[in-house]
Amino acid sequence: EVQLVESGGGLVQPGGSLRLSCAASGFTFSSYWMSWVRQAPGKGLEWVANIKQDGSEKYYVDSVKGRFTISRDNAKNSLYLQMNSLRAEDTAVYYCARGGWLRVPYNWFDPWGQGTLVTVSS
Amino acid sequence: EIVLTQSPGTLSLSPGERATLSCRASQSVSSSYLAWYQQKPGQAPRLLIYGASSRATGIPDRFSGSGSGTDFTLTISRLEPEDFAVYYCQQYGSSLSAFGQGTKVEIK
Numbered sequence: 001e002v003q004l005v006e007s008g009g010g011l012v013q014p015g016g017s018l019r020l021s022c023a024a025s026g027f028t029f030s031s032y033w034m035s036w037v038r039q040a041p042g043k044g045l046e047w048v049a050n051i052k053q054d055g056s057e058k059y060y061v062d063s064v065k066g067r068f069t070i071s072r073d074n075a076k077n078s079l080y081l082q083m084n085s086l087r088a089e090d091t092a093v094y095y096c097a098r099g100g101w102l103r104v105p106y107n108w109f110d111p112w113g114q115g116t117l118v119t120v121s122s
Numbered sequence: 123e124i125v126l127t128q129s130p131g132t133l134s135l136s137p138g139e140r141a142t143l144s145c146r147a148s149q150s151v152s153s154s155y156l157a158w159y160q161q162k163p164g165q166a167p168r169l170l171i172y173g174a175s176s177r178a179t180g181i182p183d184r185f186s187g188s189g190s191g192t193d194f195t196l197t198i199s200r201l202e203p204e205d206f207a208v209y210y211c212q213q214y215g216s217s218l219s220a221f222g223q224g225t226k227v228e229i230k
Contacts, residue, residue: 035219037167045159045167045210047219059217095166105217108157110169110178 002026002111004096009116016086016120022079022096022113030054030074033099033107036081038092039115048094049081050105059105064090086120093117124149124213126222134230141198143225145211150191152215158187158196161224162207170209171196201227 008020020036036048049070050059058070069082079096093115099107125148135141145156154174159167169178171187174194184199198205206229211222 037221044224045161045212045221047212047221050217050219057217061218106152106155106214107219108155108169108172108212108214109159109167110172112166112168114166 002098004098004111004113006094006096006113006116009094009118011119011121012086013122014087014120017082017084018086018118020081020083020094020096020116020118024077024079024096024098027098029072029077031101033101033105034070034072034079035097035099035107035109036070036079037095037097037109037112038090038118039095040089040092043092046092050099050107051079052105053103057105083118086118088120091118091120123218124151124216124220126211126213126220128209128211128222128225130225131223132226132228134228135201136230137201137203139201141196141201141205141227143196143198143209143227145189145194145196145222147192147194147213151194151213154190155213155215156187156189156194157212157214158185159210159212160205160207161210167210198227203229 051070067085095115096113097109156174158171161167175187
C-alpha cells in the first residue's frame with residue numbers, strides 16, 4: 001500500500017523556522033516527483049513546491065521563494081520542507097503528495113498524506 | 123501564471139441529481155493537463171480525474187471529466203450521499219502548478 005506520513009508541524013513564532021518531513025512507503029520513492037501542498041484553515045489548496053526524482057529540479061510558488069527549501073533523501077525514502085522566516089500567512093495544514101514518474105514537472109498528485117499542521121503565531 | 127476559476131462556489135443538490143462543476147483557466151492549459159480532486163472535512167484530497175478526462179484508479183464511473191483549452195467540467199451523473207464534498211481543479215501544464223478555489227457540493 002502506498003503511504004505518505006508527514007511530521008514536524010507545530011507552533012512557531014513569526015520569523016522562526018520549522019522542518020517538515022514526509023516518510024514514503026509502498027512504492028519506489030526515487031522514481032517519482034514529490035510535492036508539498038498546503039491548506040490554510042477554512043481555505044482552498046495551494047501548491048507550494050515540487051522536486052524531481054533526483055533532486056536536480058525544484059520549483060516553488062512565488063510566496064515562499066527564498067524562504068522555503070524542498071529536498072529529498074532517496075536512500076531514506078523521505079521528503080523534506082525547510083521553512084524559514086515564517087509568517088502568519090504560512091499557517092496551514094501541509095500535505096506531502098506524490099507526483100508523476102516522468103522526467104517532466106507536469107504532475108497530478110496521488111496519493112496525499114494526512115497532513116501536518118503548522119501554526120505561526122506569537 | 124495560470125489562474126483557475128471554479129464555479130459555482132456552492133452547488134445545492136439532492137441525492138440522485140446530476141452535478142456539473144466548471145473550471146475556467148486564464149490561459150490555455152497545455153495538453154489538457156487538468157486534474158480534479160475531492161476533499162471531505164478533515165481528510166486529505168483524493169484524486170478523481172487526470173488528463174482532463176481519465177478517471178483515477180478506483181473512482182466510480184459516475185464521475186466524468188471533459189473539456190480542453192480553457193474550459194473544463196467535472197460531472198457527477200447521479201449524486202450519492204458520499205459525494206457531498208468540496209471539489210478542486212488543478213492545472214499541471216507548467217512547472218508551477220495551481221488549484222482553483224473549490225466548489226462545495228452540499229445537500230439541498
